[in-house]
Amino acid sequence: MADHVLQIEKLSKSFEGSQVFNNISFAVDQGELSSIIGPNGAGKTTLFNLMTGYHVPDSGRVVFMGKDIAGRQPYDIVRLGIARAFQRTNIFPRMSVLENLVSTVITKNRGNLNVVTPSAKLKSAHERSYEILESVGLADVAHRQSGTLAHGNQKRLDIAVALALEPQLLLLDEPTAGMSPEERWQTVELVQQLWENLKITMLFIEHDMDIVFKISQKVRVLCYRTLLAEGTPEEISSNEQVIEAYLGEEV
Amino acid sequence: MMVNARNSEASSGTARWLVGAVVVVALFALPFILSQLGRTGEYWIWVTTEMLIMALFAMSLNLILGYGGMVSFGHAAFFGVGAYTVALLMKKAGAPLVLALALAPVTAAIAAAVIGWFCVRLIGLYFAILTLAFGQLLYMVVFQWYTFTGGDDGIHGIPKPEILTPIAYYLLCLVLFLICFLVMRMIMNSSFGLTIRTIRENMERAKFIGVNVRRFQWYNFILAGAFAGLAGGLLCELNRFAQTEFLHWSKSAEPILASLVGGMYSLVGPAIGSAVLIFLKIIVQQAHPSLVETWAIFLGLILLVVVLFAPGGLVGLYQRLTGKSET
Numbered sequence A: 001m002a003d004h005v006l007q008i009e010k011l012s013k014s015f016e017g018s019q020v021f022n023n024i025s026f027a028v029d030q031g032e033l034s035s036i037i038g039p040n041g042a043g044k045t046t047l048f049n050l051m052t053g054y055h056v057p058d059s060g061r062v063v064f065m066g067k068d069i070a071g072r073q074p075y076d077i078v079r080l081g082i083a084r085a086f087q088r089t090n091i092f093p094r095m096s097v098l099e100n101l102v103s104t105v106i107t108k109n110r111g112n113l114n115v116v117t118p119s120a121k122l123k124s125a126h127e128r129s130y131e132i133l134e135s136v137g138l139a140d141v142a143h144r145q146s147g148t149l150a151h152g153n154q155k156r157l158d159i160a161v162a163l164a165l166e167p168q169l170l171l172l173d174e175p176t177a178g179m180s181p182e183e184r185w186q187t188v189e190l191v192q193q194l195w196e197n198l199k200i201t202m203l204f205i206e207h208d209m210d211i212v213f214k215i216s217q218k219v220r221v222l223c224y225r226t227l228l229a230e231g232t233p234e235e236i237s238s239n240e241q242v243i244e245a246y247l248g249e250e251v
Numbered sequence B: 001m002m003v004n005a006r007n008s009e010a011s012s013g014t015a016r017w018l019v020g021a022v023v024v025v026a027l028f029a030l031p032f033i034l035s036q037l038g039r040t041g042e043y044w045i046w047v048t049t050e051m052l053i054m055a056l057f058a059m060s061l062n063l064i065l066g067y068g069g070m071v072s073f074g075h076a077a078f079f080g081v082g083a084y085t086v087a088l089l090m091k092k093a094g095a096p097l098v099l100a101l102a103l104a105p106v107t108a109a110i111a112a113a114v115i116g117w118f119c120v121r122l123i124g125l126y127f128a129i130l131t132l133a134f135g136q137l138l139y140m141v142v143f144q145w146y147t148f149t150g151g152d153d154g155i156h157g158i159p160k161p162e163i164l165t166p167i168a169y170y171l172l173c174l175v176l177f178l179i180c181f182l183v184m185r186m187i188m189n190s191s192f193g194l195t196i197r198t199i200r201e202n203m204e205r206a207k208f209i210g211v212n213v214r215r216f217q218w219y220n221f222i223l224a225g226a227f228a229g230l231a232g233g234l235l236c237e238l239n240r241f242a243q244t245e246f247l248h249w250s251k252s253a254e255p256i257l258a259s260l261v262g263g264m265y266s267l268v269g270p271a272i273g274s275a276v277l278i279f280l281k282i283i284v285q286q287a288h289p290s291l292v293e294t295w296a297i298f299l300g301l302i303l304l305v306v307v308l309f310a311p312g313g314l315v316g317l318y319q320r321l322t323g324k325s326e327t
């Protein structure tokens, strides 16, 4: 019990009468790097949305470090320790890369009510921001307007912003989506490296099975409105049901 | 490369300070020059005082419009509350001007806190409509409550302290304008200001970095209301009356138009826009009295030109011409 960071209990969600999933339960161990897979529209992003307060579940609980957080406000959940990077890049496009980070660090430190000090002069927030930008390889473009970065770098920035929140649990929604094969593997390496260095729990959604099987300790398959299977990469890749329903000829 | 960027940043910073200093000195000298021009000069002292006040009003709206990304159609409510605060305190309670002016932003902030508490629950067009509704509600209250507000007649004959010559009042407004400008600049450059900008840039993401979006929009709304209240109080004393028109929705449109013309992504933009519009209106009126009726057409043309050729307003145009760009 104690070493479950997150427990999903009998979670159900529907939109305008059409059910996305019904009665899903699983638990995420402290410090694990695991993935969620499933066909388009299976509800993977919706699951993240329920964990982060974007949507309210129809029923069921989302227990994070012993607290039911289902239906709480997003900012509240962030403060409790869940951060996310988005499937479709979600940054502050007309602000510089650095400002994206600085504003996040300030918010993390609850310094938003400072109306006196120029934010450009907050030394420790800037140092911390650079540190994070370096860890994701964006320090060189710190002064660029973030909306003008290449797609891959915008995705990295999205991850950097989530890292600046120093979460216990980091949710990555398709971190390699839309990247070239080369960029993909760089990102995968980055994710694995961050996980090893920061020792936080990470849960990612991914369509590329090579990536999923390479770095996940555990894989969960969302399909047919339920959690179809859960297990190690070996278990999942040889699971008859999963092969039939989702992996098909791919494997 | 980086050092170069720093250097040019620093030199453009000094240049900006220099321009600012020159403008401030000119603004202080202006009424003394105008007073040499007899009757016309007196009139223009009055006009430039009004320009300063309306510039403050426009800048106050821009805290929520340009910086916050929230379009309010009811900002005149706080301008009006400030004006009526000064009118009622001075006329009915015999309060001194200083006290009345100090309380104008306070009552306006309270009104903004109440109205804003509801409005920030909505976004976009719905927010705009609700601010309009509250603004018109307040307008109707002031209009109907004859015994307290004088209704349609307004409140006239606000006392004027002996020492407040037109020049002195101009200087008072200028000093208050400059203080407000510096305070707004400080706030918008601070962590609070950065937070407000993150909300404007991407409200959704702001929530997911842990910003209580509604709360910060509310604070910003109150702040904007307070500055508008001071502007309203100052105009009331300048005109020596308060009238329902101060709260009317058409008054709310003025700072929006000023922000569009001047440029809403800088602090001075709306102030410049406001002064330019007032100036043009007077020029049109003086060209021929019958042209007063056609001001709306001129305004329409000006807006058309701005939207088509200078979407960043005058400040945006200046930045494009000098090759600089604001964040």
Ligand SMILES: Nc1ncnc2c1ncn2[C@@H]1O[C@H](COP(=O)(O)OP(=O)(O)OP(=O)(O)O)[C@@H](O)[C@H]1O
Residues within 6 Å of the ligand: A015, A016, A020, A038, A039, A040, A041, A042, A043, A044, A045, A046, A047, A087
């Ligand atoms: N806000 C919403 N309103 C209505 N329907 C929604 C909403 N969000 C998601 N859905 C629907 O819920 C279903 C699951 O969507 P979701 O985005 O969670 O899928 P996904 O597994 O992330 O898919 P993909 O792999 O394409 O990202 C889809 O049918 C989608 O249309």
Ligand SMILES: [Mg+2]
Residues within 6 Å of the ligand: A044, A045, A046, A087, A173
């Ligand atoms: Mg998705």
